[in-house]
Amino acid sequence: MDTHTNAVRRRHPVRRATRTTAALALLAAGALVLGAGGPQGAPSAPAAAPVLAQQDRQEQSGQSEQAGPCDLYKSVPPSGEDGPAVKAIKAKRSLVIGIDLNSYRWGARNPNNGQLEGFDIDLARAVGTAIMGDPDKVILKSVPTADRIKFIQEGRVDLIVRTMTISCERMEQVAFSRPYFTMSQRVIVPRSSSAKNLDEALNGTTACAAAGSSALEELKTRPLKKLVTPENNLDCLVLMQLGQVEATMTDDVLAASQAAQDQTVRVVDGEVRPGVMGIAMLKTSTDLTARVNQVLNDYYTSGAWRGTYDRWLKPYLLNDADHYWPTPR
Structure with a gap:
């Protein structure tokens, strides 16, 4: 049932392993009407605008330095104008955004107060x-990992802001905004595991990845004993806690958040499949994509993107914010 909420203004401490199961039980899926405005965390000094200007020129020309069979950075030019798709959304007086409720520090419900919080939650609210x-x-x-594209195509959400990796295959199914975060795939194992790197963690083991995820495509190429594919990333962590899987592959940023959430697991050395995340929507909603791109530009140049990174992610990642803001190479 939809309820009004206020923006969360404080962090909550990392849960110890003995309380993880109780915390996970509170990360229930559900729809939520936003009752507070804007991104959280005080923004720092504005970032350099020329980087964005360069990306805009590349997007308008349809060119990028991104290698591969498709241009993962390609999107429509940003615009502040309301076209038919945006006007239709405003006419129904609600914009529905698909989010994650199972990823600590990205999109989750705080078990102490029931509020939604995380990097993607702040971004969804801002957009x-x-x-x-x-x-x-x-x-x-709330949208399961495996159903993100389905929810867009069926009109059950207008946007997806849910650590969604842009890929050539997905670009054939939905439209993406310009990228807003860089990432790669990493592996988590129990601290008791002897695995030192990604290959040791996956060779002949039972591994887990969320259905419909980029990690799943990678694991299909590995010499596993067994592949387990639940609907959400957090389910893999629960299965690892129960001793039913030996390794989990997920985005590096989600791997770091899970290791912070549960101190009985760790991230091993090695990463694969570097990529970028974007906001997804219908391919026919070109003007909505342009509006989202404009918001992303403003969100970055105002310092809000860096502010929410510093609040939610910096304590658990090794690099400053600039490392994770995508620029074509």
């Missing part, structure tokens, strides 16, 4: 409020 002009007209709706 929704900028487009609708009223935070009360933004609905945050």
Whole structure:
């Protein structure tokens, strides 16, 4: 049932392993009407605008330095104008954004107060409020990893802001904004595991990855004993706690958050499949994509992107914010 919430203004401490199961039980899926505005965390000094200007020129020309069979950075030019897709959303007086409720520090429900919080939650709120002009007209709706594209194509959500990796295959199914975060795939194992690197963790073991994830595609190429594919990344962590899987592959940023959430697991050396995350929507909603790209530009140049990175992710990642802001190479 949809309820109004206020923005969370404080962090909560890392749960110890003995309390993990109770905390996980509170990360229930559900729709939530946004009741507070804007991204959280005080923004730092504005970042350099020329980087964004360079990306805009590349997007408009359809060119990028990104290697591969498709241009993962390609999107429509940013615009502040409301086209037919945006006007239709405003006419129904609600913008529905698909989010994650199972990824600590990205999108999760705080077990202490029931509030939604994380990097993607702040971003979803910022995008929704900028487009609708009223935070009360933004609905945050839990979407399983495996159903992200389905929810967009069926019109059950207008946008997906949920650590969604841009890929050539997905670009054929949905439209993406310009990238907003860089990432790669890493592996988590129990601290008791003898595995020192990614290959040792996966060779002949029972491994887990969420259905529909980029990690799953990578694991299909590995010499595993068994592959387990639940709906969400957090399910893999629970299965590892229960001793049913020996390794989990997921985005490096989610791997770091899971290791912070549960101190009985660790991230091993090695990474594969470098990529970028974007906001997904219908391919036919070109003007909505342009509006989202404009919001992303403003979110970055204002310092809000860096502010929410510093709040939610910096304590658990090794690099400063600039390392994770995508620029074509």
